[in-house]
Amino acid sequence: MPPHPEWTAAMFPDEVWEHVFSFLPSDADRNVAAASCHAWLRIERRSRRRVFVGNCYAVAPAVAVARFPEARAVEVKGKPHFADFDLVPGDWGGGADEWVAAMAEGWPQLEELRFKRMVVSDDCLEVIARSFRNFRVLGLAFCEGFSTAGLAAVAANCRNLRVLDLQENVIEDNCSHWLSHFPESFTSLVHLNIACLPGEVNVPVLERLVSRCTNLKTLKLNHAVPLEKLVILLRKAPQLVDLGTGRFSGEHHLDLYSKLESAFTGYKSLKSLSGTWEAVPAYLPAVYSVCEGLTSLNLSYATTQNPELIKLVSRCKSLQRLWVMDFIEDDGLAAVASSCKLLQELRVFPSDPYGPQPVSLTERGLVAISAGCPMLHSVLYFCNQMTNAALIAIALNRPNLTRFRLCIIEPQTPDYLTLQPLDAGFSAIVESCKDLRRLSVSGLLTDRVFKSIGAYADRLEMLSVAFAGDSDAGLHYILSGCKSLRKLEIRDCPFGDKPLLANAAKLETMRSLWMSSCSLTLGACKLLARKMPRLNVEIIDERRGASWDSRPDDCPVEKLYVYRTVAGPRSDTPSCVWTV
């Protein structure tokens, strides 16, 4: 930082500083630069090209657009993470309309737009389609509120569209021929992900689209596309790097198998494979020829079991990312640990979370992976049993973990060998893994684990807690520690008002806090809101009962969402939300 920033700023023309700022790696760094003096503020904001808004209600759309007039790429996130698990009412908010309107007005040069967990209407899509001359990238993840009619508008009007990335959105299918709206002259597509589309896809139309978009690198199909059609599409796009198949089954036919196999044999550049819904084991060997080169494999929708599953995965020697179902079992993970030495990310999903668990996937699988894969840094693991010893082993094996999310399916499950809480295990994780940025804990846990987390997890940015802790002390440890905490989400824990109020200032250093089914009262929320005017304190009450104005202070609060904002209370709160 220069000693006299105003002087230094004046020494060079703005363009020079802009160029300097372009080397700043992150928004956080740019923010710091911008805060150092008026000159730099002016220069930085005029030169920022990528804008990231982690909470759509943290700033008013018009204000954000005005602040960064030269933005070319923007990402906006809406609903709290727990919305993915049905904890947030459907009408809570996160609407994209105001954002799209402001962007259309103030950012005509916009090229990239990504929305995550927002409610995007067809109207939004129409505005997007018509407002940005140079529009190239549209990414919608975990969004809802639009239909294929909206997509048709995008297809028809975005002449230079490179990326259409639809990731796990809820889409209404009312225009099944939307793909036909891409004009014949349209050839710019590089990335097409329609995996979440609910209905049928017109394959001949898709075929023609794929044929003329010779730069297409990513193609992810939806469930409706069977293997017979996949084979046709594969032949048109041998240059694909990232393929998401449709359902991995078809009429049993000798021909089909050999066609599929030869189609894949031609795939020299394929690095990523996903889709494979309901994979019939007999067809899996057809992809063997690409396994060696794969760096990413997502079989988490494939109901294939061992030994076919192991056979496939252990051929993928270059794998960096693996997403599977628990059908892989401990044996499979042991095989992965010895075959996939470059593995960085592992996600294991439960195949039957609500029923009896016949699958033999335990803590041993994860320990094996942690021992065998030196580059592993990101883990999401659903299982039924865990021990402190296993967690400690994982912590010692992999101090390079940055993301560790463990979900023991039965809440409050103790160490199954010692019957102790898993405090020691998770404490080891935070003590050993100094770069841990994301952590989800589960199993039987007392306040002690939070003491460790608060004390050691210096880089932790996101923490998810469920069915854990004994008392207010637990929450206090978290909020008074965890220097880098940005997002905290808690459900079903005995945390009350005191630690919340005692650490009110902390909340302004964080993006958001979610607490549901804890021990909060209305009185505390009111106090918090009064004390911290730059926080929005939202009480979510799905029973939509009597007005919260008239309720007594000791009335329990079932769901609380607190977030920092410069925009003040929002104007679109539905009846289930009350901003204190």
Next chain:
Amino acid sequence: MEEGSKRRVDPCPKLLDLIPNERHRMVRDPGGGGGSSGLGAEEERKLELKLGPPGREEEPSILSLGYFSKASKTTTNIYNLYSGAKRGFLDTVESKPKDHHQQQQNGLLQLNNRAGLGKEVFTDTSGKAEQQLRLERKACSQTSRTGTAPVVGWPPIRSFRKNIASSSSKPSLGSQNEGEVKAELSFRKGLLVKINMDGIPIGRKVDLKIYDSYEKLPLAVEELFRGLLEAQKDPSVVESRNHGEEEQTFSGLLDGTGKYTLVYEDREGDRMLVGDVPWDMFLATARRLRVLKTSELSGLSLGGVCRKRNNTTTITDNNKVLS
């Protein structure tokens, strides 16, 4: 929404009614709703006496009923009660001297047993007790899993995945056609197919599922038919045949060099040479097997890929055998 968040059969409020101002001492949320209704007065007294750290009078119990509004018999209550007691348990286990610890643990055992299965276990040796506890817990958690309503939003998986997960546990996958479903099912159970051999009127059945490759198949075929073949042989021919040749009858079944060749009939009724497709594919499509004389093969119509074969050798072999 509220309904969904209730976890299990809930004995806690009942217990609270009986012990209104005491800290709740349960360690584990009662699973399966088993023992709760069988709560006897004697056991309740045991709870009062044995559990919880002695002399601990701290901040007002979060469990006092007045704290929550009348309306709530919700998860919040349950977990507060539970976790409040948990601390007691932990302190018990960790910080107390051994004798006391034993006593506490026994009390704990009783509690657990009552909670889980209504059985009583009074033991003094901690080892045995722990083992028992472990077993009870296991049984407890097993019943609890199958018997209770799921908690809202738990486990934390997205609805996209939930649908896949639920469809994988059912045998009928709605969007697939029936033929595929049947094929899938046949993967799971054994795969018994009829197998006939040329010249032998009696057919056999073979379970293809128990083999994981083509390697063991010829041996299996030999085992099935050797006896029958021998029983049929012309005694005069047997004498002149040497032992070695007999063993060779079943060799070369798959590569066309043997006296016999293994073929199969697929779902469409076409005859195919065994060994052309990957094993899994074969399992999926084979409906019937036949052991045919290699010499007769060229006269038959075979579907699929034809393999090169050395016909001269075959004919020579045949001649050898028949002479």
